[in-house]
Amino acid sequence: xxxxxxxxxxxxxxxxxxxxxxxxxxxxxxxxxxxxxxxxxxxxxxxxxxxxxxxxxxxxxxxxxxxxxxxxxxxxxxxxxxxxxxxxxxxxxxxxxxxxxxxxxxxxxxxxxxxxxxxxxxxxxxxxxxxxxxxxxxxxxxxxxxxxxxxxxxxxxxxxxxxxxxxxxxxxxxxxxxxxxxxxxxxxxxxxxxxxxxxxxxxxxxxxxxxxxxxxxxxxxxxxxxxxxxxxxxxxxxxxxxxxxxxxxxxxxxxxx
Ligand SMILES: [Zn+2]
Numbered sequence: 001x002x003x004x005x006x007x008x009x010x011x012x013x014x015x016x017x018x019x020x021x022x023x024x025x026x027x028x029x030x031x032x033x034x035x036x037x038x039x040x041x042x043x044x045x046x047x048x049x050x051x052x053x054x055x056x057x058x059x060x061x062x063x064x065x066x067x068x069x070x071x072x073x074x075x076x077x078x079x080x081x082x083x084x085x086x087x088x089x090x091x092x093x094x095x096x097x098x099x100x101x102x103x104x105x106x107x108x109x110x111x112x113x114x115x116x117x118x119x120x121x122x123x124x125x126x127x128x129x130x131x132x133x134x135x136x137x138x139x140x141x142x143x144x145x146x147x148x149x150x151x152x153x154x155x156x157x158x159x160x161x162x163x164x165x166x167x168x169x170x171x172x173x174x175x176x177x178x179x180x181x182x183x184x185x186x187x188x189x190x191x192x193x194x195x196x197x198x199x200x201x202x203x204x205x206x207x208x209x210x211x212x213x214x215x216x217x218x219x220x221x222x223x224x225x226x227x228x229x230x231x232x233x234x235x236x237x238x239x240x241x242x243x244x245x246x247x248x249x250x251x252x253x254x255x256x257x
Contacts, residue, residue: 005106005128010043012036015174023104028052032132034066056080057134058120059087084119115153116143129166138171139213141179142224150248165216176200176210182257183223187232192220223250
């Protein structure tokens with residue numbers, strides 16, 4: 001298909017990003033999560049799009065809190081992870097792990113990625129090299145483990161790692177600058193990371209979004225994707241540890257950062 005999926009991104013709440021996606025062929029629109037009803041309505045009006053679907057990544061209020069109001073106003077269909085069906089307000093259609101479904105004329109696949117919550121799901125438009133990763137992966141970071149184990153989160157991040165290096169990752173928060181500050185504490189000799197940190201600092205000085213990020217850049221600079229990296233292991237004194245032990249150590253250091 002030569003047509004591209006359109007993504008309209010807008011900041012909302014204190015540090016969230018809202019996303020509308022649009023299929024220009026069939027004139028179909030979805031909101032990825034519902035962080036802020038007012039901001040979503042504005043974005044719809046601005047583009048002259050009508051909301052057909054809500055696609056939820058997980059149940060947290062800054063992701064699904066606007067579901068019922070938007071559903072009432074637009075009669076849209078709410079799609080979300082099977083594992084979160086009891087916690088996502090207004091859910092109409094559940095998606096199972098690795099299930100493919102249609103969004104207009106595009107194919108999208110949902111992947112169950114527990115860790116941040118037990119029900120979290122990410123959505124991959126493989127032939128578009130676009131994915132919506134909610135609070136599973138952030139630029140140079142990953143979601144806090146509210147409900148899952150380090151092993152689960154590592155498995156979830158490995159799913160994302162298996163995609164094309166060209167994949168553009170749309171995460172739900174602008175945490176990039178503070179994530180970079182943490183990343184250099186465990187991976188301070190990484191030249192790609194140091195270079196990226198100065199690029200990010202320059203962007204944020206002008207309040208320019210650092211999202212989306214690209215998977216190949218994350219592989220080089222995100223410590224949570226680099227638990228087998230020798231320099232990080234040396235820094236942590238964990239040369240012989242398993243990947244999940246290294247990951248757990250990085251995550252717990254970040255929690256205290
Ligand atoms: Zn969350």
